[in-house]
Amino acid sequence: MPRFAANLSMLYPELDFLARFEAAARDGFQAVEYLFPYAYPAQELAALLKANRLQQVLFNAPPGDWDGGERGLACLPGREKEFREGVVTALTYAQALECPRIHVMAGLVPAGQERADLGGTYVANLRWAAQEAARRGIDVLMEPINTRDIPGFFLNRQDQAHEIVQQIGAPNLKVQMDLYHCQVVEGDVAMKIRKYLPTGRVGHFQIAGVPERHEPDVGEVNYEYLFQVIDQVSQQCGWSGWVGCEYKPRLGASPDGTSQGLRWFQRWR
């Protein structure tokens, strides 16, 4: 049965970030993920996880200047030092939070440069990150993201990501398969789950309704069907990861809006 993690960067927007842990536990989640832990001491977050009997299953490495529009450093020539420092910071947090994986965002193709010019930097950075993470028993994830949400994002397709994972050949380097982005960019989602999950290269799923990025029971994708596909294929191949609920509640920040939108979760909790 798929196991679901609450994405605390998107869910519970009506609450302060630190109050979202308790809300997620109350709604029946046993795990959480979110973008960044760095605004808080790791020990404070670890204590919150423990108090609410939650596992941390994913967060992102520092992405560069997020407020300035950056979305990762991995593909950016000339930013290698900052990239490495960020990965070390992320791994330190991951150990303190007992989190088994970090997501390293690829970054935006800089104006005036071609995607093809950045592949070498991206591969070299990921190879380094995977080696560092392996020494601590942690997985490094790369996520294809659609360019409607993040114009200019370097990595967009599942096949691109899997090709790079195979090229690098590090067992702890995996793909974060966000089914929302997958549907927006390429479709044929169930077949891609069937193709890629048995390879052992999928480290994590994320979900959201398409196209508004609301609850999974809102929109053009039949997630009940996809959850059964994940369930069947996982049983066949022994996959036991998490599905991150990375969506914007359709009731927005109205009180209790996230919990009201969790009708779809009743049968999976």
Ligand SMILES: O=C(O)C(=O)[C@H](O)CO
């Ligand atoms: O945007 C997404 O889908 C993600 O999972 C990233 O981590 C956030 O940019």
Ligand SMILES: [Mg+2]
């Ligand atoms: Mg995602």
